[in-house]
Amino acid sequence: MALPVRDQLKYWGVAAAVFVLVLWLLGDVLLPFVIGGAIAYFLDPVADRLERLGLSRVAATATITIVGVLTFLLMVLMVVPALITQLADLVETLPTLFQQLRTFVEQRFPALLDSKSNTHQFLMSLSETLKAKSGDILETVVSSVGSAVNVVLLLVIVPVVAVYLLLDWDHMIARINELLPRDHAPTIRRLASDIDAVLASFVRGMGSVCLILGTYYAVALMIVGLQFGLIVGFIAGLVTFIPYLGALIGGTLAIGLALFQFWGDWASIGLVAGIFAVGQVVEGNFLTPKLVGSSVGLHPVWLLLALSVFGSLFGFVGMLIAVPVAASLGVLARFATSQYLAGRLYRGHDELDRESE
Numbered sequence: 470m471a472l473p474v475r476d477q478l479k480y481w482g483v484a485a486a487v488f489v490l491v492l493w494l495l496g497d498v499l500l501p502f503v504i505g506g507a508i509a510y511f512l513d514p515v516a517d518r519l520e521r522l523g524l525s526r527v528a529a530t531a532t533i534t535i536v537g538v539l540t541f542l543l544m545v546l547m548v549v550p551a552l553i554t555q556l557a558d559l560v561e562t563l564p565t566l567f568q569q570l571r572t573f574v575e576q577r578f579p580a581l582l583d584s585k586s587n588t589h590q591f592l593m594s595l596s597e598t599l600k601a602k603s604g605d606i607l608e609t610v611v612s613s614v615g616s617a618v619n620v621v622l623l624l625v626i627v628p629v630v631a632v633y634l635l636l637d638w639d640h641m642i643a644r645i646n647e648l649l650p651r652d653h654a655p656t657i658r659r660l661a662s663d664i665d666a667v668l669a670s671f672v673r674g675m676g677s678v679c680l681i682l683g684t685y686y687a688v689a690l691m692i693v694g695l696q697f698g699l700i701v702g703f704i705a706g707l708v709t710f711i712p713y714l715g716a717l718i719g720g721t722l723a724i725g726l727a728l729f730q731f732w733g734d735w736a737s738i739g740l741v742a743g744i745f746a747v748g749q750v751v752e753g754n755f756l757t758p759k760l761v762g763s764s765v766g767l768h769p770v771w772l773l774l775a776l777s778v779f780g781s782l783f784g785f786v787g788m789l790i791a792v793p794v795a796a797s798l799g800v801l802a803r804f805a806t807s808q809y810l811a812g813r814l815y816r817g818h819d820e821l822d823r824e825s826e
């Protein structure tokens with residue numbers, strides 16, 4: 470005999486409250502485990518495919534680990550130094566770029582920068598602030614990242630957690646399946662399958678899209694000769710998971726830099742704009758339909774809300790779990806809506822009685 474609905478709601482509510490409380494209190498401690506779990510979830514299909522090719526789970530995990538370590542070392546040796554260098558140069562160049570913008574406005578629109586006008590005073594104040602603070606920006610960013618994300622945790626604990634979870638992933642899923650409440654096991658399995666499908670489509674698919682577009686933007690911008698092309702491509706690719714935002718931010722930054730660097734060379738400026746136009750066409754017509762699909766059901770506004778709320782409540786860990794939680798809530802909301810549409814509250818007694826006759 471199943472528990473009454475009121476008792477079930479009480480137990481599930483207590484479990485949810487405990488989960489939120491633990492996340493609130495242990496957010497920083499859980500960070501490497503959340504990242505490791507995400508990596509294991511992302512790589513589990515790869516391990517399953519290697520198993521189907523004849524490898525054992527241990528051999529498949531070892532193969533993935535070796536490839537991952539080599540890829541990480543390659544990035545550290547080739548990409549990361551250039552990325553950090555361009556970021557530092559961009560921060561140091563900001564005052565110069567702003568001064569060039571001010572000179573351009575003075576030449577083209579002198580009435581806007583009358584020495585007694587509020588606009589002129591504001592620009593002068595902002596220019597002085599940038600000059601005074603530009604040297605501290607990169608140091609502040611690095612120190613903030615260093616305090617929020619411990620390098621030792623990322624380089625040691627995260628890979629260890631990811632390897633162990635990847636190795637035991639199928640056993641953990643089977644054990645969780647055994648512990649499901651028997652009365653609700655079929656429904657929970659169906660909802661979990663729907664959530665997994667949404668996460669697989671979005672996280673794995675959009676992760677691939679971000680990597681492809683970020684690489685394309687960075688390489689194409691560097692070929693054109695744009696300064697800071699690598700960092701602009703990295704930024705554009707990183708935020709591509711929010712539709713249109715990656716191209717908007719990256720395109721605005723790239724075209725703005727191109728205007729200063731190639732002023733008068735409209736062909737080069739047009740090439741920079743064309744790079745992002747081509748990227749949007751390829752993403753919208755090929756990459757996203759093929760790698761993500763059309764059944765994800767995560768609206769960009771819903772994603773922004775989830776990232777803002779969870780980031781504000783739980784910090785960096787909250788931002789990491791925002792997408793999976795948003796996807797899960799979306800699946801649960803659609804399930805609740807279907808239950809409501811099939812129930813008495815929506816359809817009423819008379820209609821249900823007529824169908825039962």
